[in-house]
Amino acid sequence: MNRKITIDPLTRIEGHLSIRVDVEEGKVITAECSGEMFRGFEAILQGRDPMDAQQIMQRICGVCPVAHGIASCMAQEEAYGVAPPQNGQLLRNLIQGSNFLQSHILHFYHLSAVDWIDLAAIQKYEGSDPTLRNLQTWVQTQIETQQLFPLAPLFPRYEGNYADDALTNEMGLKNYVIALEMRALAHQMGAIWCGKLPHAPGLIPGGVTESVTARKVARFRSALKRVATFIDDAYLPDVQRVATAFPDYFEVGRGCGNFLTYGMFGQPTGSEEPTFSPGVLMDGKLQTFHQDQITEDTCYSRFSSPSGIHPSSGASAPDPHKDKAYSWIKAPRYAGQVMEVGPLARVLTAYKRGTDPNLVNLVDKYLEALAVDATALPSVLGRHLSRALEAKIVATKMLEWVEMLAPEEPTNTPFTIPQTGTGAGLTEAARGALGHWLQIRNGKISNYQCVVPTTWNCSPRDDEGNPGATEQALMGTPVNNVENPLEAARVVRSFDPCLACAVH
């Protein structure tokens, strides 16, 4: 029997997303992803001073403002013909890295983990860990109040097959609490170099406004070490325990199988080949990335703008009642193909390229421990694992970069804004490949377009009718109980969707 399920709103992601799936014989046979919120950032930027962009565009997303700020600065730098000095580049990397760490930790623990670990296990806890004891007391006190939803926001939840292993549940719960502190600490690290987070005032074309002092270096390093320890001692083991408890999910949510990354982190001069450089994995083969292969389709998107256009000359005129359209998200394609972006895409391309032996060894070590090979990575668990491994790799790189900072050296390069110019800023947000395209006429912004990670991952069908990456990943997902489609939600959340970004 065919059953239609709608998950709307899909919570524990950023923003407004709804999912519709058809389930036949316990499996998803078709899926639609709809972005449900539109603000019109690109229209708002028209006619503005180009430097407004790095501040306004950060407000696309409160979870990854740094990536938008950096992409916008990079687009402007190309148009202005300027580049950050070494300190400026390093500080940007550290700010971006800090935001990655906060985002990855937030995603695993606060957005995803409650789909796997059994929160109810806290009632059976008999140990003496203070964090868990406190949580237990809270649960008991709350239940006694007999008020509406006493255990909100943790309950109610879907019924389903949560982990039944005590250690997995206890560590997951304990680290859920500690992770709240760790992600705030990671944000604090970023703020040391950019003034505040979210929405970094210190990002400007040409570098950053903050200066380097030994006190700030010491403060940053000390916080980074704590977060790095948490990644090693909690995040990675927790992901491993969830993967051990749910090995099936190396088979679920495999997706489109094509991967794209623009590369990230500017390379300080004199360092080795970057780990995270641009690349395309198509049908398992590594290809060189060519920016001109990107187009955006709008057939099923709520825009009247023409379809199949490169973002440098794209437009985003809203048409909320457009026939056939079912999403505010456009459908970006690379060489006409559906692409997945994000930590999995970055780790897979770097692994395939093999130029960073540390990354390859680390990935191999975890695959071996989980008794799978690299072909299992494109999957729900593979995405979580890639994100956690990437957090470790990024934290390690940050520990190197912080040592390269030079107090009293400049952190930005002066520039003048030309009357005309164009620029592209391509980098990576925590969720994947992020591009900003800028045109300047008469010293003002004449066009600005963004293609954002979740635009790729949660895109609707393209003009050819090919479903987007998440839509494809949903197909074939087993759903045991149509009233509680936990499995489908797990697939969608593995992409870490950010809807404010996807539509903007």
Added chain:
Amino acid sequence: MHKKCVWREIAKKTSSTRFCVLVLIGTHFEVLFNNSIWGRSSSQRSSIFTKGHLVLQKNISRRDFTKLATALAGSLGLGAAAAPRTATALEKLAAGKPNVLWLQALSCSGCTVSALNSYQPDAIDLITEYMSLLFHSTISSATGSLASSVISETIDQGDFLLVVEGSIPLGMPEACMSGGRPISELIAKAAGRAKAVVAVGTCSSFGGIPAAENNPTGAVSVRDFLDSESIGKPLINLPGCPCHPDWLVGTLVHVTEFGMPSLDDDLRPTMFYSKVVHDQCPRFADYERGNFAESFSDSGCLFKLGCVGARTFSDCIHRRWNGGVNSCIDSGAPCIGCAGKDFAKKADFPLYRIGQEDALVTELAQR
């Protein structure tokens, strides 16, 4: 007075009129509490007043509660008949946690992320001790139709504080949908039943970037939206892009333990927004001495790079961000007025005005 404005006037005067009762015990003990807005009853809790402090203590029986209430009522000259009502109010106060329904409209979730950056109380304290967060889209386990039913049951039972993050697409309701309906409908329904509304962040307080010039959605602030729907509710605006966690936490605690805070004409709590950035700025002395930064690396007042600290009401600059590690101006970035009413609104008023001796210079010089 225009009808819609009446409730706002009331809201402004709450600390002395409708919402709060001042309880004086002896000469030194005083506590303000709120008799109608917050909390559900909790029969297991009571409160004890100590000099200048309010101590919440668990596990005091209903009998003790009534005794304490009778004593209070007596000291207020209310007579024994008033005691039961006082007891209920006390219980609510002691319960100490408002039910919160947090809805997002045209938002970036930055105010949510900022709230999670709260230090002392930390995020976990916030969720477990300072509010009963009945629903928040980014954190709630409930998803899909389960989430929709949590929202509607919360609205039906009525005893909650509505927090709105993001502006409302008044001109294009389809620009923000939840559960198949425009979010504006949900917010109108929730606001109609809520005890009070807190607009968190500049978008919901003043429209913010989604309401900037050339925006296609007709985005408006919560205040304008409630006006357009003729919904009269006490409303508190907490602008800031994002809202500082202290402003949110401080407001929740004030409202729960002491009643409505005093608000300015723009419905901002005066305890956070009564001074402009400029007046509290660490570079004020540079400004006074005419020591101005000419480019981003320079020390000195950032005025000539476009700083609008002189017209932006906010205590962010001395409160500082992310546990106090930094601030915009300390990091060398001019104030772009993110907590201001007209933040980013006008296309021809750039956020940075390097070397421009514009009208602001005159404005500042005349202060």
